Amino acid sequence: MRIVVLLKAVPVVGNEKLVDGWRVDRSAGLEANGNDEYVLEAGLKLIEQHGGELVTLTMCPTPAMEAIRKALAMGAARAVHVQDPALAGSDTLATGLVLSAALRKLEYDLVFAGADTSDGQGGIVGAAVASRLGLPYLSYAARIEPDPGAGTVRVRRISATGYDVIEAPMPAFVAGTQLLGEPRYPSLRGIMQARQKEIASWTLADVGVEPSSVGSAASQTEVDSATPPPPRGGATVVREAPEVAAERIVEFLASRRLV
Amino acid sequence: MSERLTPEQVELRDAVRELARDRIAPRAAEIDERGEFPRDVVELLARHDVFALGYPTEYGGLGEPLLTNCLMIEEVSRVCATSGLILAVQALGSLPLLLAGSDEQKRRWIPGLASGELLDAFALTEAGAGSDPAGIRTRAVRDDGGWRIDGTKRFISHGSVADLVAVFAVTDPDAGRHRDLSCFYVERGMPGFEVSRLEHKMGIRGSPTAELVFDGVRVPDANRVGAVGDGFRIAMRTLDRSRPGVAAQAVGIAQGATDAAVAYAKERVQFGKPIGEQQMVQAMLADMATRTEAARQLLYEACDRIERGDRDGSRWAAMCKLFAGDTAMAVTTDAVQVLGGYGYITEYPVERMMRDAKITQLYEGTQQIQRLVIARALLSAQ
């Protein structure tokens, strides 16, 4: 089984900031997107079970070694990094274009991605990539069960009332959630082996995408302003005994017409 | 950060730092309070190949130098000294095997030690023979092609949980000083080998310290490592390589205490501002950080020299252990001071760190013995 995991390198949660032109600052260190680690874990388990190879695919204008190395240390066989300065400032449209172009150059039975990203929060690139590649799209996965014999994959998709069991022929695109299970910590052996693994660096030319169709200049969205949210008033602190504290809560709610 | 460390060492260190922070730190207070050996931590370290790091690759290890192993001990001790000691003792108990064992003996035991399936211990000390191995009374006599061991060892870290114990016994009482000892690996379950007591300790309370009784234990000659009469030399060479492990534990404890004190100083408000804005507190924090870093650099330098086979390795091992142990004691004491009354109670970790720090001034040679080793090396070199 061949699995490609789309791995986004995002600013470390809690340290994100914007730099000139409202771009996400990538200079202060990047980590693998949280939801991507869940699908990576799910992919690694499937490889352990069925054999095969898991490759990560990252698109990032700057080096993203920490995020990629961690994935390799966890067990990915190799990594592809589409790295081109022209990618800076790309929107979801360009991201979908580039990732689908890169995937056309890879072989796979399954493509995995996290349900959304901690920096962009869009959660739409997976569906766009699947559409561009004509792949069945199975989203919000809580469980992924391929059947290599039948050439199909079954997914538990979270629904408003529980979950749907959905099925499609492979190759297919699966976007997964935290319910797939905790990602492993890389073992030290894994970390040492990761240094020997291949990280292929591809340019836009390598994947056949015009630089003019990506990056800030081609972006279909523009940021007008970015400001801190209006400060909350600061908490009123209550330290009284439970009886009094409970009364104070109810009074407070009443004063704001919440009860 | 430090150019001394390779990018790979930094990566390995950071991985274990994360593991320690997320998985071991939350257990530390409980391990101390219950005084129970943390089997779950052993499993965790095994699963992530932390035990394997320092062993040769041909026996299932990862072939990393002494310094990398010390980085791991440091990171784990930063959150839990008992857990850090698990790594230090495993390395200590294996050293006689690595230094003097045959290829066959290494093949037999190292894969299990590297995977963490086997735990080991190092049994040199006796009630009457601490700093002075000349007082060792445990005897091993030839018996039917093998050996029969009789005696009692005391203060043996992991003695009660080890599968394999390196025991130093007198094989030839007449051979004279430094020629009378030999080293044997006694296996758990061998008839006559028993744990006779567990000590109640001030610190590293999750780490079992045992008294071991050997009552006519029959040990095959295949379990003897090194030549007969070579035991003292093996023990001393072992300590040259193991003392940095204690220093690493001490640096870790000191760093953990500094972390806790800095965090507290930032959030604790008195007289209308965080206490970290008081100059007297700032001075303490500055000294704690500086001492800890100095101990760390001395440790790293010692590791590099010992790894390179520096002829003065014993002195470097003793110096780093001496300085780091004293640093851990001083820094943890100051950390308790920074936290004031909160530092003295179990709600915060620094009182535990202070209790744990004390052992680093005692085991694998007291600080006085380290000074002796250092001074002798200096004087004999002239």
Added chain:
Amino acid sequence: MAGEIWAVGEIADGQPTRLTRELATLAAGLAAASGRTARSVLVGAGASAAAESLAAHGPDVLAVDVDAGDRPVAAAIAEQIAALARDRQPSFLLVGASNDGRDVAGMLQAMLDWGALVNAAGVRWQGDGPQAEMSVFGGRLVTQSHLAGDHGIVIVRPSAVAAEEAAQPGAIERVGAAAVEPLPAVRVVDRISEASAVVSIEEAPIIVAGGRGVGGPDGFAVVEELAEALGGVVGATRAVVDAGWIGYAHQIGQTGKTVKPSLYVAAGISGAIQHKVGMQTSGTIVAINRDPDAPIGEFADLMVVGDLFEILPRVSAAVRARRGG
């Protein structure tokens, strides 16, 4: 001629979802501000019937009855919406930030090659197009963004506006399904209902959430009791979901749901960044925590230091007494 603003709707149990109604109101407001035309688009099984109540919000409704059969909703409707858009050339599509909505929006982006403003917490008309407000980086920044071209997709979070009925209901136009090339086959094999999953915390006006401080699955009883008394739903942190104390459907935060209720009660929740990002734009935040230094105090409106097991039942009783009296 300036293109239309479409609100792309969803149908659940034969009715437009609450988010769909909000989009209709939002589209009407943007149309009023820009002098353009708003239109709701409802595609799916029972679209014509659901259109009746959706029309009450003002915009005319385009209804396409398509039986999805055993296909997931997004796969069944995205190509129909794309066909309509190619045919009628609207300028802007408002799509809800629900699971199905995001899937549809991603597919539409690829089919139409349009840009998308994602995760909008509010949308207003600015200059020549919609301007979306988005909370980013754990709520430390609020951005305002617009679409560069004269068309695009805006993905709108629940509660960006309150759905309102219009004085003049819209007309309903029924359109036949377009003959489009079908998307690759994804089949729904089974639909499983789980009682624990039926919570719509994203739409709830009041949430009472529990964290590690509730101590265990049984500890949620006092949280549930207060949620019931207040007429709200139960939320949770990732730690307690991971621990198996409560289902994922309740999880709020970075890898769970983002919520914006008018009242958020945080019981035994420290307020770590991963949780904070999911709830900090709530109207009023009340925290109950043993630890006076818990970070939640930094963004709560009322911080109560104490034992939640002592306090919550008393609040529940007092709230019930007020209701009764």
